[in-house]
Amino acid sequence: MEKTWFTISVYSENNVGLLNRISGIFLKRHINIEGLNVSKSEIEGVSKFTIVIYTTVDWTRRIVSQIEKQVEVIKAFYHTDDEIIYQESALFKIASHLLFDERQIQNIIKESNGQIVTVSRDYFVLAKTGRRHEIDQMHDELEPYGIMQFVRSGRIAVTKAEMPISSLLEKFQHEI
Incomplete structure (x- = not known):
């Protein structure tokens, strides 16, 4: 299979x-x-x-x-x-000088719809929300420049179709 x-x-x-x-x-x-x-x-x-x-x-x-x-x-x-329908989130910590010295970093952020969360003297942090492959792509594009830290969340998801769990959960709630 x-x-x-x-x-x-x-x-x-x-x-x-x-x-x-x-x-x-x-x-x-x-x-x-x-x-x-x-x-x-x-x-x-x-x-x-x-x-x-x-x-x-x-x-x-x-x-x-x-x-x-x-x-x-x-x-x-x-x-x-x-x-x-699902999403994952990721944070990238990168050396601050790269934001200004490497024009391609700004292009990566813009093209991937990433967001700058914070900027300090030593580093800046990018956030990216999307599907697993989108986060992987951004990681692969940023990796040559040096990623100081990287973390990815677990998936959050809702179904496209109605879930029969709602009626089960209502019953469960009444039993509590």
Whole structure:
């Protein structure tokens, strides 16, 4: 089977230790978590895990099935990139003199729709929000000039189609 990118959304109670057990499910199957974000969801008291993996649909189905067996998990879903709207964010720290000495840096910022977050005597920080490949492209273009620090967030995503989780979450909220 062909590998592809999947985004797994896990809706759960906000309990200590669940992240460790979920990551253990991936560890046992030797599947790397490429991106992870945990935040509150649209329903109070319910957390949403957004997990990005690169594997086959069969492995993804098995993983989602195992995740749903966790007591605190309300429901888990998986989606391909075509089924969701997603963003990632990144910060780049670069030596300040390059902003003025290397005209190409300004072109990279402009063409990639990056934003200068702060400028100091020694460094400046760029922010870029977009899809993974857009951030990778900006990184590749800035790398020859020297990146002092780089960090990327986990993916945040919403589905294009209506999620059946809303009615499940409403029921869950009334039970609390």
